[in-house]
Structure formats: structure tokens, C-alpha cells
Amino acid sequence: MRIHLPRTAALLVAGAVTASMLAACASPQDAEAESGAPVVLRYWSWAPNIGAIVDVWNEANPDIQVEVNTSTGAADIVAKLSAAKEAGTLPDVSNTTYENLPNLIVNDIAADITEAFESYEEQIAPAAWNLTTFDGANYAVPQGTSPQFLFYRTDIFAEHGLEAPTTWDQYADAARVINAADPSKYLATFPANDGQLFAALSQQAGAQWWSQSDGGWTLDIDGPQSTQVAEYWQGLVDEGVVATFKTWTPEWQAAIADGTLASWLSAVWAPPLIAQNAPGTEGDWAAVRIPQWTEGAPVSGVLGGSATVVTTGTRYPDEAREFAIWLNNSEDALTAYIENASIWPANLAGRELPGLKGAAPAVLGDQDGYYDLAAEIDEETVVVTWGPNVANAYSEFNDAFSEAITSGGSFTDALARVQEVVAADMSRQGYTLD
Amino acid sequence: MASQITEPHTTDTSPSSTLTRSRTSHGRRTSLEPRLAPWLFVAPALLLAAGLLAAPLLYTLWLSFQGRRVTGSGLGVSSQVFVGVENYARTLASGALLGGIGRMLVYALIAVPVTMLLALLFALLLDHASTRFGRFSRISIFVPYAVPGVIAALMWGFMYLPGVSPIRAAFIALGMSPPDLMGQGSIFFAIANITIWGTVGFNMVILYTSLRGLPAELFEAARIDGCNERQLALRIKLPLIVPGIILTGLFAIIGALQVFSEPNTIMTLTNSIGSDWVPMMLVYRDAFVTNDLYGASATAVVITLITLVASLGMLKILQKRAFGEDS
Numbered sequence: 001m002r003i004h005l006p007r008t009a010a011l012l013v014a015g016a017v018t019a020s021m022l023a024a025c026a027s028p029q030d031a032e033a034e035s036g037a038p039v040v041l042r043y044w045s046w047a048p049n050i051g052a053i054v055d056v057w058n059e060a061n062p063d064i065q066v067e068v069n070t071s072t073g074a075a076d077i078v079a080k081l082s083a084a085k086e087a088g089t090l091p092d093v094s095n096t097t098y099e100n101l102p103n104l105i106v107n108d109i110a111a112d113i114t115e116a117f118e119s120y121e122e123q124i125a126p127a128a129w130n131l132t133t134f135d136g137a138n139y140a141v142p143q144g145t146s147p148q149f150l151f152y153r154t155d156i157f158a159e160h161g162l163e164a165p166t167t168w169d170q171y172a173d174a175a176r177v178i179n180a181a182d183p184s185k186y187l188a189t190f191p192a193n194d195g196q197l198f199a200a201l202s203q204q205a206g207a208q209w210w211s212q213s214d215g216g217w218t219l220d221i222d223g224p225q226s227t228q229v230a231e232y233w234q235g236l237v238d239e240g241v242v243a244t245f246k247t248w249t250p251e252w253q254a255a256i257a258d259g260t261l262a263s264w265l266s267a268v269w270a271p272p273l274i275a276q277n278a279p280g281t282e283g284d285w286a287a288v289r290i291p292q293w294t295e296g297a298p299v300s301g302v303l304g305g306s307a308t309v310v311t312t313g314t315r316y317p318d319e320a321r322e323f324a325i326w327l328n329n330s331e332d333a334l335t336a337y338i339e340n341a342s343i344w345p346a347n348l349a350g351r352e353l354p355g356l357k358g359a360a361p362a363v364l365g366d367q368d369g370y371y372d373l374a375a376e377i378d379e380e381t382v383v384v385t386w387g388p389n390v391a392n393a394y395s396e397f398n399d400a401f402s403e404a405i406t407s408g409g410s411f412t413d414a415l416a417r418v419q420e421v422v423a424a425d426m427s428r429q430g431y432t433l434d
Numbered sequence: 435m436a437s438q439i440t441e442p443h444t445t446d447t448s449p450s451s452t453l454t455r456s457r458t459s460h461g462r463r464t465s466l467e468p469r470l471a472p473w474l475f476v477a478p479a480l481l482l483a484a485g486l487l488a489a490p491l492l493y494t495l496w497l498s499f500q501g502r503r504v505t506g507s508g509l510g511v512s513s514q515v516f517v518g519v520e521n522y523a524r525t526l527a528s529g530a531l532l533g534g535i536g537r538m539l540v541y542a543l544i545a546v547p548v549t550m551l552l553a554l555l556f557a558l559l560l561d562h563a564s565t566r567f568g569r570f571s572r573i574s575i576f577v578p579y580a581v582p583g584v585i586a587a588l589m590w591g592f593m594y595l596p597g598v599s600p601i602r603a604a605f606i607a608l609g610m611s612p613p614d615l616m617g618q619g620s621i622f623f624a625i626a627n628i629t630i631w632g633t634v635g636f637n638m639v640i641l642y643t644s645l646r647g648l649p650a651e652l653f654e655a656a657r658i659d660g661c662n663e664r665q666l667a668l669r670i671k672l673p674l675i676v677p678g679i680i681l682t683g684l685f686a687i688i689g690a691l692q693v694f695s696e697p698n699t700i701m702t703l704t705n706s707i708g709s710d711w712v713p714m715m716l717v718y719r720d721a722f723v724t725n726d727l728y729g730a731s732a733t734a735v736v737i738t739l740i741t742l743v744a745s746l747g748m749l750k751i752l753q754k755r756a757f758g759e760d761s
Contacts, residue, residue: 079722103725106504106512135508192705215507249703251597260597388509392724395709402705406618425724428524429512430504 039316041066041323042091044080046073047306048272049340056332057323064319066093074100074306078391081109081311090313092320093327097306098131099196099390101140106388110139110309116321117141120329127381128346132307140307141324142346143337144268147377148200148300149287151270152263154365156185164288171291172236178262179241187262189243189252190233192401195394195418197265200301202226203382205293210387216432217387221419222412228293230411237405244405253277265290267303268344268374271361283365289377300381307346344374351375389425396421491738498522498731521732531733534713535740537622541712542690544626549686552630553637554679558667560638561645572642576635583632587699590628595703621706628696633689637682644678645671680752687748691741694718713737 043054043066054066069091072080078100084090085107096104104110117138121129128142152164160178165171175187191197199209207225211218220226236242243261245251255261257278264270274285292298308324310317327333329347337343338355345351351371360370387393400414427433501517504510525531556575560568578586593599594615602612616624648671656670694714701707701715709723710716717737721730 076722078725082725082727102509106509108511193702212508244705245597246703246705249595250592251595251703254597388504389724395719395723399708399710402708405705425726429502431510 038063038065039319041093041314041316041320042069043067043323044069044072044077044091044094046070046077046095047337047341049336052340053327053333053336056336057326060332064316064323066323074304075391078103078107082107085109085311085313088313090311092311092314092316093324094309094311095143095306096140096309097304098142098302099386099394101132101307101309102134102386102388103391104309105134105139108312111312111314111317112137112139113141113310113321113324114138116318117325120325123329123347123349125346125348125378127302127378127383128305128307130383131302131305131386140309141328142305142307143328144305144343144345145378145381146267146269146303146305147344147374147381148204148265148267148290148303149270149374149377150263150265150290151274151285151287153259153281153284154286155284156259156262164286165291166289167295168232168291168293172232172241175236175241176239183240185260185262186241186243186255188265189245189247189255189261190237190405191245191247191252192405193246193248193398195397196303198226198229198397198401199393200303201229201265203301203384204290204299205229206299206382208385209393210385210390212385213434216434217426218434219387219419219423219426221393221422222415226415227412230415234411237411257281267305269304269342271363272340272342274363275361282362285363285365286367287360287364287370287373289373298377298380300377302381302384344371344378387422387426388429388431389422392425393418393422494731494734497728498735501728502726517728521729522736524729525733525736530710530716531713531736534710534716538690538693538712540622541626541693542687544622545629545690545693546683546686548626549630549633549637550679550683552634553641553682554672556634556638557641557645558671560642561671562663562667564663572639575638578632579635581632583629583695584699586628586632587696590624590631591700591703594624594700616700616704616706618706621700621704625693625697625700628700629689629693633686637685640682640685641675641678644675648674684745684748684752688741688745691744 041064045068047053050068050070054068058065072094074095074097077094077096081090081094081104090109096110101110114137120141124142125145128145132138132140132142150164156178157164157174160174160181162174162177163170165174171187178185178187202209202225205225205228207220207223207229209219209221209226211220233242237244243255245255252261256264256274257280259281264274266273271285271287275282289298290300308327310320310324314320328345329350331350331353334343334345334347334350335353335355337345338350338353342361344356345353350356356371360367364370396418397414400417401411403409404411404414423433498521499516499518500514501520502512503515503517504512556571559565560572565571581589593601596602596612596614596616599612599615601615605612614620652670652674653666656666661670692714693712697707697711698715698718701709701711709719713733714737717730717734719730720726720733
């Protein structure tokens with residue numbers, strides 16, 4: 001017995017195949033080659049409205065045109081750049097998170113830019129300089145640092161007679177008050193998909209997940225400070241006073257927008273994202289320092305932040321370096337960045353720009369001194385060293401904590417699992433672990 | 435089936451061999467042609483198969499014996515080295531693959547039978563003599579197949595998510611306690627539901643086409659003998675389309691082995707799915723999230739072997755039972 005596909009289906013299939021082959025043929029080719037044509041730099045970025053920022057460069061530099069590709073995200077930048085390196089199609093310039101930069105260096109994707117960039121040391125915030133310098137060599141131009149903030153809904157807090165919490169004890173009390181008044185409402189969610197947030201909270205408590213000494217590495221993911229953070233959140237989750245859904249889902253968006261969540265532990269870059277995910281709540285938010293373990297001695301962790309690398313695959317290293325430095329240090333670019341992406345520049349002069357002196361972003365209503373507070377928190381941020389396999393840690397964090405939440409398991413055990421997986425991966429790659 | 439293929443093949447070659455024979459008597463260089471011509475005919479297919487199937491397979495196999503090693507102090511510099519069977523040992527020892535296969539089997543036990551039963555039911559109903567709006571129904575059932583898996587998963591994900599689920603809203607409106615659609619157990623049904631919704635139409639079309647290909651005299655004879663429509667469907671039509679049913683079964687099983695985009699999309703929405711939920715997700719995570727292309731290659735090779743052995747074995751059994759009378 002033979003199977004006859006209907007003719008229309010066969011035609012559809014044939015049409016789809018032809019279309020995809022045509023599409024493959026029509027993919028853009030490198031437009032340079034002819035002499036006299038401008039140099040074209042390919043730049044990968046995920047920053048919102050990055051096109052507007054690059055337009056400023058393109059207008060001023062007719063000889064060095066930059067093409068932005070935004071089809072990449074902070075989470076998959078290593079995978080995409082690694083694949084591009086294998087294929088020999090690395091872009092000239094790319095964004096990276098600080099967490100992923102070590103991986104890009106180890107895999108020979110981020111080029112050494114010391115020669116062009118070392119003279120900028122005086123102009124860059126030490127924390128950012130530190131995150132992009134390894135063994136005395138610069139591998140990326142830092143864009144910004146990311147002071148941690150607690151964003152909360154002033155209207156909901158006022159309704160319950162709550163003040164913004166300054167300690168983690170007060171934060172837990174606020175969670176209890178909000179949930180007791182209406183069991184479907186929460187102060188916050190504990191998102192298993194956000195290893196980055198947990199790492200930052202652990203850093204605040206004093207943990208250094210990766211550290212280096214004498215060429216070897218020390219891993220401390222499940223040490224006492226991180227365990228303290230895990231136990232704290234386990235308590236709130238077990239009590240049922242915080243939610244456990246993941247961030248960046250439609251459910252989370254709805255919860256941020258409709259007041260199911262009354263706050264968000266995030267960083268300086270959050271306001272445009274709040275505006276985007278929770279339209280209609282403009283002016284209802286305020287930003288304060290994240291709660292502290294010890295009152296009076298504020299500390300902040302590192303939550304995100306990004307830098308620009310010149311890749312080892314570029315054919316125009318000089319132009320690429322020039323663009324990367326301009327992008328993160330020139331007044332024009334930083335002004336555009338501040339307006340479009342709410343960054344806190346790594347360039348010290350950039351922090352004095354008018355955009356950072358005036359009013360706070362619209363979501364924060366009439367809050368005064370948002371950027372002054374950012375500057376203060378930046379001073380309180382701990383120095384952090386990222387290891388070569390942070391993506392591994394975040395992925396395992398997602399799995400281990402998801403499982404602990406759904407099956408009622410222990411967060412401390414989940415943390416131990418992350419440590420175990422990251423340690424195994426590092427020793428397998430050939431790193432010496434102390 | 436095999437005889438059907440070989441028969442035209444032999445008739446095809448005979449004229450060409452007569453042609454060669456007649457030419458050989460005329461010239462010397464023709465001795466090359468009989469060897470060359472058939473190769474030219476199969477060359478496009480061979481090249482495509484070699485380039486698109488064999489080459490990636492061999493590359494994956496080669497990668498699976500490689501590994502990343504870092505030298506130097508601090509961050510060091512990594513290079514690719516031969517590591518023997520280390521990646522295989524790691525894959526087989528970790529338990530993640532076994533866990534993934536276990537979850538995949540649970541999923542398959544739900545998805546495969548339900549897909550096949552629904553496809554068969556719809557096909558038989560559409561073939562029913564008194565069915566109205568047949569064309570409209572057929573297209574309606576087929577349309578979900580045209581929706582890409584990721585889109586379907588996102589769409590269903592919105593309907594499952596507690597905060598935005600219309601299903602849960604309906605339960606609450608009726609005064610009932612809403613079900614947890616993405617709990618530890620219900621997640622298997624949630625994922626199976628997405629793929630069933632997407633693939634029933636395709637399988638139905640295959641079965642329906644088989645049904646339309648059956649000779650009408652049979653049904654007439656059955657009706658004259660007093661067969662009612664239900665008996666006609668179950669006793670006449672069903673046995674006659676067994677090969678079609680087996681084919682759809684194979685499609686459904688292969689689909690279950692390869693399930694990836696639905697759970698991988700739903701993973702971003704719920705805590706109930708980890709990044710190694712099914713074998714394909716494990717491979718994807720290792721290759722593209724944790725940057726261990728070599729371990730991912732080893733896992734992929736192991737999965738390929740398991741799939742190959744399983745499908746060959748299944749084909750052998752099925753061929754005997756289903757296509758036995760053909761040969």
C-alpha cells in the first residue's frame with residue numbers, strides 16, 4: 001500500500017523548500033571589497049534602541065559604517081559568538097556581559113585591546129576597569145556598572161502603611177503584611193531562572209563565588225554567606241509570602257503590571273523595562289537601596305552590566321577599537337545611551353552628563369536624586385571576579401532551584417548541587433581548584 | 435513493498451544495457467559509460483545525502499571524541515584536544531540522559547496513543563457517508579499542523595500560566611478551584627496536549643487519504659450484506675488501512691523521540707521543567723547554554739544509536755506484520 005499525499009500538500013512542501021532555498025541565496029553578502037568603499041563594521045548588541053546610538057556614529061564617520069545586529073541576547077552571546085568563531089564569521093565588535101567576558105577570553109574571541117585602551121584608566125570607574133582587565137591586559141571597553149536597587153510600588157506600600165524596607169528583616173515583614181492582606185498578592189517572587197540575582201545577593205552577603213590565587217581557583221558557591229541567602233529565601237517561600245514564578249514570563253509581566261507583585265529587586269537599568277512591561281504604572285514606583293544584612297553599613301552586589309569587545313575575527317582592528325571606545329566613552333554616545341537604555345556609565349566624566357543630573361526616569365515619578373543614589377550605591381558595590389563558566393552556574397541554578405521549588409526540596413542542597421556541577425566542569429577543563 | 439521497488443528498477447536498466455551492448459560494437463571508449471551513467475543519475479541524491487546527512491554525522495562523531503582543555507594560569511587559553519571516550523563515559527555516568535529518556539517515555543505514552551486514536555477517529559468520521567462540511571472540518575483539523583511548534587507552545591503556555599490562564603479563569607468563574615496545569619505531574623499532559631493538537635491533523639490526512647483510496651465496491655458489498663456504518667468502519671475500513679496506521683504510528687513515535695521545542699519553550703515559563711527534561715533539551719543545553727559542544731556531541735551520538743536500533747527493530751517487526759502480505 002502506498003501513501004498518497006494530497007497534491008496541495010505536496011505543492012506546499014515544494015513551495016516552502018523553494019522559498020527557503022531562495023531565502024538562503026538572498027542572504028546579505030559582505031558589501032565591502034571594492035576599494036574606496038567605506039569600512040563596514042558588524043556589531044552585535046542587545047541594548048534597547050541601540051540603532052539610534054549607532055546612527056550618531058555613522059553620521060559622523062562616513063568612512064567607517066557600523067551595522068548593528070540585535071538578534072542576540074545577553075544569555076546566548078557566548079554560544080552565538082562561539083558558533084560564529086567556528087564558522088569564521090565573527091562580528092568585528094560585540095556586546096558582552098561581565099559574567100561572560102572570561103569565557104570569551106579563554107576561547108580567544110575577545111581580543112586584547114590594551115594598546116588602544118590602557119590610557120583610559122584614569123577616566124573609568126575602578127570597579128568596571130577591574131571587571132574588564134585580566135592579568136594586566138584589557139579585553140573589553142566597559143559600558144556601565146549596575147548599582148542594585150529595590151524598585152517598589154509606592155501606592156501599594158502606602159495602602160498597607162509600609163515604609164521602604166532597609167533591612168532584610170523589614171523586607172520579610174513587608175512580604176508578610178502584603179500577603180496577609182490578600183493571599184493573591186506578593187511583595188516579590190523568588191525566580192529560579194535568575195541565577196544572576198541570586199549571585200548578586202550572595203555577593204552582598206559577602207560571598208565570592210569565584211576567586212583566583214596563585215594561578216588556581218577557589219569556588220565558594222555553597223559557602224556560609226550564600227547559604228545564608230538561600231535559607232532566608234527558603235523561609236519566605238515555605239511561609240508562602242513570596243511567589244515562586246519565573247521572571248520575564250507573561251505571568252510575571254501581568255503581575256508587575258497589575259500590582260500582584262509590589263516590588264522588584266533589580267538594578268539601575270530597570271526603569272525602561274518596567275515602563276515596557278507594566279505600562280500604566282508610570283509614577284507609581286520608587287527606587288531605594290536594596291535591603292541590608294547589617295544596618296548602617298550598606299553593601300551592593302553586581303547585577304548585570306555590560307561591556308564591548310573587539311573580536312579576534314575582525315579585519316579592521318583599529319577601526320573596531322576606535323568604535324568600541326567611542327561607544328562607551330564619548331559624550332554623544334553616552335547621552336544617547338542614558339536616554340534610551342538607562343545606563344550608569346563606567347566613564348567617570350559620563351556620570352556628570354546632564355541626562356544624569358535632571359529628573360529620574362518617568363516610571364519613578366517625581367523621585368529626586370535617583371542618579372545621586374546610583375553613584376552612592378556604586379561606591380558600596382563589592383569587587384567581584386567572574387569565573388570562566390558562569391553560564392554553567394546559572395543554568396544549573398535554574399534546574400536545581402526549579403526542582404527544589406516544585407518538589408519542596410532544600411535550597412541549601414540546590415546550592416551544593418550548583419557548586420558540584422561548576423567544580424566538575426572547571427576541573428574537567430583543566431583548571432586547578434583549591 | 436520491496437518487490438514493487440525492485441521491479442521497475444530492473445525494467446529500467448534493461449534498455450540501457452541493450453544500448454550499451456549495441457554501442458560497444460561501435461567504439462572503444464564506451465566501456466566507461468555503463469559504469470559512469472548510473473552514477474551520474476544517482477549523483478545528485480548521493481551528494482545531497484553525503485553533504486546533508488553523512489558529513490554532519492561524521493563531524494559530530496569526531497567532535498564527541500574531542501574536549502576543551504585550558505592551559506596556563508588564571509583564565510588560561512583553551513584548546514581543543516583528543517580526549518578519547520571521556521565524553522561518552524561522562525554522558526553515560528551522569529544519569530541526566532537516563533532521566534531525560536524516562537520523562538520522554540512518559541510523555542510518549544500519553545502523546546503517541548492519543549494522537550493516533552484521535553487521527554483515526556477523525557479520519558473515519560470524515561469518511562463517513564453522511565458527514566457534512568467534510569472539507570471544512572478536514573482543513574480545520576489540519577490547520578494546527580501549520581502552526582510552528584514554538585508558537586504553539588507559547589500560545590498554550592499563555593493558557594496554562596496561572597496569572598493569565600483563561601482556563602483557570604473559567605474554573606474560578608464557575609466557583610471551582612482551578613487546576614494546576616503545569617504541576618509536576620500535569621506538565622506531561624500539558625506538553626503532550628500541545629503536540630497532539632499540532633500533529634493530529636497531519637496524521638488524520640494520511641489516514642483519510644488511505645481511506646479514500648479504498649475501492650468503493652467493498653463498501654457496497656458490505657452494505658448489501660447488512661453492514662451498518664459503524665461495523666463498516668471497524669470491520670472493513672480499519673483492517674484495510676493498517677499500513678497507514680503503522681506509518682502514522684511511526685511518525686508519532688519518531689516525533690516523541692525528537693520532542694524539543696515545546697518543552698524547551700515551556701521551560702522558560704515554569705519551574706516544572708528543567709533544562710535536561712528530555713534528551714534533546716539536554717543536548718541543546720550542553721551545546722548552546724553551557725558551551726560544552728563535545729559532551730553534547732557524545733550525548734547526541736548515544737541518542738542517535740538508541741533511536742537507530744529502536745526504529746530498525748520496530749520496522750522489522752512491523753514489516754512482518756503489516757507488509758507481510760504484500761511481498
